[in-house]
């Protein structure tokens with residue numbers, strides 16, 4: 001009887017999981033495996049928020065596999081050693097997995113593939129994470145795209161409809177003898193309970209992802225292109241961590257959104273369906289860029305920025321930004337939402353990134369690292385694209401050097417201060433007109449609101465106008481020199 005190991009990584013689902021489907025077609029034994037890769041020499045190890053997610057997601061996957069008569073074998077890495085050991089124990093003749101796109105993962109997986117094939121073990125990999133593979137969507141000269149709009153057009157031409165496979169109702173049983181590390185022993189939950197704010201807002205796992213998708217389709221998709229800009233509304237799908245861990249694939253999303261557009265056109269007009277799929281396409285584009293330009297996680301895509309005059313490493317400014325103590329309430333609200341829930345609304349991500357890289361002129365890599373540790377949706381492709389775009393050194397950067405004004409952004413996208421008051425409660429009693437710039441409030445208003453600037457809430461850490469001019473001057477010099 002054939003024995004196939006299904007190596008789960010960022011594809012923690014049973015529905016439309018191409019590697020699992022292929023293993024089940026062999027009609028032999030199927031061994032679902034997860035490897036704790038912390039022992040592999042990978043440059044971007046999961047951050048603390050990702051480990052929290054992974055702990056809960058693996059528990060959910062184990063339970064779903066067990067409900068269907070199988071189970072999840074969890075082993076400690078390095079990956080190659082763990083796989084080799086399991087092949088010996090089970091006499092497996094085949095290993096399957098869904099592909100990853102981080103450069104170090106690609107290198108590791110290729111080495112493992114070569115090694116096992118030489119030893120007579122079949123290895124096959126699949127696309128479980130993207131609409132289309134990065135090497136399939138290329139421009140007329142066969143080159144990768146660097147600008148989003150033509151990429152999005154090409155992606156649509158490649159097709160947004162896919163046949164999906166259902167989750168199997170039953171799975172072949174596991175041999176009794178296989179050892180597995182209990183999830184709790186992997187030590188991924190925090191020792192100090194900083195996750196209290198995570199628990200009420202997230203349900204890691206495939207069922208949580210499906211539920212979140214249905215909620216979004218029914219309540220927010222109809223008004224997505226407007227609602228997505230307002231962080232006080234549940235106007236976006238909040239599917240990013242589910243997508244990162246593959247609890248739901250983008251193909252499932254595309255099929256669900258297009259299906260809704262067809263069956264309920266008045267509730268889901270084409271503009272909204274495609275407005276949402278366009279964001280899913282940004283995720284594809286990010287993976288496309290990381291695949292074709294693998295150094296973008298560390299280096300600016302626009303090489304001129306290697307010479308950008310970043311401020312010398314400033315511990316106190318970085319710390320003020322990380323802890324939501326910059327004195328700019330819109331930015332502080334975002335940074336505190338991030339710390340407390342592991343997520344931040346996209347509109348606010350752009351503003352906090354702009355303040356860090358333009359006004360404080362700290363290197364974008366500092367921000368990317370902090371996001372990497374604190375986001376539950378930390379994703380090397382999306383995070384690198386988001387930071388490089390914000391710093392102005394990435395693909396599709398605005399032709400002018402865009403600097404967000406956190407006061408105007410807050411006034412426009414949170415006019416009543418609902419979002420801001422949730423995350424910066426010490427400003428609760430300030431009238432709306434001063435909320436986004438408390439330093440402009442007359443002393444009597446501050447006193448009545450119980451605020452002492454510099455004590456109960458910080459004064460701005462940087463002058464917006466001066467720092468903006470300094471950033472523009474630095475950019476102008478860069479343009480002149482190159």
Ligand SMILES: Cc1cc2nc3c(=O)[nH]c(=O)nc-3n(C[C@H](O)[C@H](O)[C@H](O)COP(=O)(O)OP(=O)(O)OC[C@H]3O[C@@H](n4cnc5c(N)ncnc54)[C@H](O)[C@@H]3O)c2cc1C
Nearest residue numbers: 236237238239240279280282283346377378379382383386
């Ligand atoms: C500085 C910065 C850093 C970021 N880091 C990450 C990150 O580590 N992980 C991450 O998933 N996203 C990142 N983003 C992109 C975006 O902010 C999040 O994907 C989005 O806020 C997730 O919320 P949502 O699922 O409700 O999004 P929705 O608006 O519902 O969008 C649906 C999905 O489309 C994808 N998407 C949406 N916008 C983008 C975008 N600009 N770039 C790439 N994919 C996108 C995401 O997978 C998202 O889940 C970053 C953006 C910025 C500006």
